[in-house]
Amino acid sequence: MRSNQVAVVGAAETTELGVIPNASQLQLHADAALNAIADAGLKLSDIDGFATAVETPQQVCHYLGIKPTWVDGTSVGGCSFMLHVRHAAAAIEAGLCKTVLITHAESGKSMIGKAPRSIPADSLQGQFEAPFGVYGPPSMFPIPVLRFMKTYGITHEQLASVAVVQREWAAKNPRAMMKDPITVADVLNSRMIAYPFRLLQCCLVTDGGGALILTSADRAKDFPRKPVYIMGTGESVETPMVSQMETFNSSRAFTTAGPLAFREAGIAHKDVDHLMIYDAFAHLPLFGLGDLGFMPHEETGQFIADGNTRPGGKLPLNTNGGGLSYMHSGMYGMYALQESVRQMRGIAPAQVPNAKISVCHGVGGMFAASGTIVFTNER
Amino acid sequence: MAEPQRARPKPTPETQHFWDGTKAGELHLQRCDACAHVYFPPRPFCPSCASRKVSIFKASGKGFLYSYVINHRPAAPGFTPPYAIAVVELAEGPRMMSNIIDCPQTPEALELDMKLEVAFEALDDKITLPVFRPAKG
Numbered sequence: 246m247r248s249n250q251v252a253v254v255g256a257a258e259t260t261e262l263g264v265i266p267n268a269s270q271l272q273l274h275a276d277a278a279l280n281a282i283a284d285a286g287l288k289l290s291d292i293d294g295f296a297t298a299v300e301t302p303q304q305v306c307h308y309l310g311i312k313p314t315w316v317d318g319t320s321v322g323g324c325s326f327m328l329h330v331r332h333a334a335a336a337i338e339a340g341l342c343k344t345v346l347i348t349h350a351e352s353g354k355s356m357i358g359k360a361p362r363s364i365p366a367d368s369l370q371g372q373f374e375a376p377f378g379v380y381g382p383p384s385m386f387p388i389p390v391l392r393f394m395k396t397y398g399i400t401h402e403q404l405a406s407v408a409v410v411q412r413e414w415a416a417k418n419p420r421a422m423m424k425d426p427i428t429v430a431d432v433l434n435s436r437m438i439a440y441p442f443r444l445l446q447c448c449l450v451t452d453g454g455g456a457l458i459l460t461s462a463d464r465a466k467d468f469p470r471k472p473v474y475i476m477g478t479g480e481s482v483e484t485p486m487v488s489q490m491e492t493f494n495s496s497r498a499f500t501t502a503g504p505l506a507f508r509e510a511g512i513a514h515k516d517v518d519h520l521m522i523y524d525a526f527a528h529l530p531l532f533g534l535g536d537l538g539f540m541p542h543e544e545t546g547q548f549i550a551d552g553n554t555r556p557g558g559k560l561p562l563n564t565n566g567g568g569l570s571y572m573h574s575g576m577y578g579m580y581a582l583q584e585s586v587r588q589m590r591g592i593a594p595a596q597v598p599n600a601k602i603s604v605c606h607g608v609g610g611m612f613a614a615s616g617t618i619v620f621t622n623e624r
Numbered sequence: 625m626a627e628p629q630r631a632r633p634k635p636t637p638e639t640q641h642f643w644d645g646t647k648a649g650e651l652h653l654q655r656c657d658a659c660a661h662v663y664f665p666p667r668p669f670c671p672s673c674a675s676r677k678v679s680i681f682k683a684s685g686k687g688f689l690y691s692y693v694i695n696h697r698p699a700a701p702g703f704t705p706p707y708a709i710a711v712v713e714l715a716e717g718p719r720m721m722s723n724i725i726d727c728p729q730t731p732e733a734l735e736l737d738m739k740l741e742v743a744f745e746a747l748d749d750k751i752t753l754p755v756f757r758p759a760k761g
Binding site: 364373378387388389438442 | 665709
């Protein structure tokens with residue numbers, strides 16, 4: 246795909262984030278969509294392309310009253326929205342549609358109008374993982390981390406520092422769920438969830454949503470907001486079974502999607518001003534920094550513990566507070582994208598001064614899938 | 625009221641041989657007749673070279689502890705926390721999720737790379753799960 250031919254011209258989250266007991270999941274999709282449409286200065290009837298995950302495109306389109314000529318229901322977990330951005334950019338460039346709306350919403354905390362996640366007993370996961378006591382992401386996602394720590398010499402303190410640094414960012418963000426400062430000791434003394442991870446190393450569980458609107462870069466200049474261009478994109482999947490990853494020292498989905506996006510954007514790591522790495526759990530930023538090629542995996546823990554990713558550091562990472570402190574409805578990728586767009590527009594609560602290139606890297610399932618988007622505000 | 629039961633696997637035509645094996649006290653893997661790739665979970669073709677000529681064989685049951693978590697909360701039905709959810713790397717190459725028995729469920733006792741051997745735990749008269757214990761000697 247060619248760089249900078251498609252732009253984000255509308256972006257918004259749901260009116261509220263956190264605990265939203267007065268709206269169904271479907272209504273949260275609509276709330277995010279209506280906010281994004283208002284942000285872009287559009288009407289619903291201007292939307293001719295639509296993408297969403299978990300809920301079907303037909304469900305959300307009918308509820309909103311949208312009549313699309315292009316839809317994408319790719320649903321590969323929390324990074325689905327990165328894949329939607331990639332697919333939408335290709336569709337707009339190919340002339341299949343002009344203006345794409347991407348929505349995410351999840352009543353992850355209040356569970357209103359949300360189908361429970363279940364693992365069929367005759368699926369491969371149901372036969373070869375569920376019988377051994379996995380029960381939700383906290384029991385599954387951290388399974389690789391002890392091997393990763395042993396291979397690369399990563400310490401418990403370094404993994405705790407991920408949560409500490411992200412709380413520093415969250416403190417600057419009025420919409421973040423958790424804003425009180427924490428220390429490495431606080432993290433290591435918080436209650437055990439699934440060894441080696443404790444409560445403060447696990448993502449929040451909240452309600453919310455977000456939506457993006459994309460159109461061609463040529464049209465983008467006529468919109469009210471500063472356009473944010475799609476500079477590079479990548480995607481991949483590996484396996485729905487964490488036990489069957491090729492290695493626990495790295496994610497194959499990450500090492501496929503990330504470098505693809507960098508190559509397409511034609512950028513080097515030193516060009517990156519702002520970085521989002523989907524942090525469902527504290528090890529994700531370490532995998533991401535290594536797998537995206539920012540540094541050898543061995544150095545990732547010390548890099549974060551040394552403060553390089555904190556406010557004022559040389560590589561600002563997860564500047565909204567991340568899934569650990571900002572919000573996490575279950576499929577966090579949309580919120581990472583929203584923060585990248587805010588940073589590129591120059592309106593983030595914890596704005597990185599003069600940021601021109603933002604890399605937004607998502608994960609789906611337990612390292613099952615990945616999507617990477619490189620944004621820029623310069624064409 | 626009955627105690628909540630641990631998740632019970634339901635075999636498919638492609639996996640039945642594996643569950644027949646565990647019931648008979650054998651751990652079955654598959655090997656490609658064309659390229660010799662050994663793989664798991666079961667399927668009637670080679671995921672490395674796509675050959676449909678594959679054989680089922682009895683694995684050694686030997687392996688080592690590749691990684692794990694010790695789950696505290698929430699506990700899966702039928703489990704008493706804390707309990708380890710382990711990934712075992714088998715001597716033949718493939719890895720599988722399992723539980724570690726005859727071993728304290730603590731970070732001190734569960735050392736990465738420790739040698740393990742398969743054991744079998746009957747859930748009922750149809751399904752037997754492969755679990756692992758520290759290897760003797």
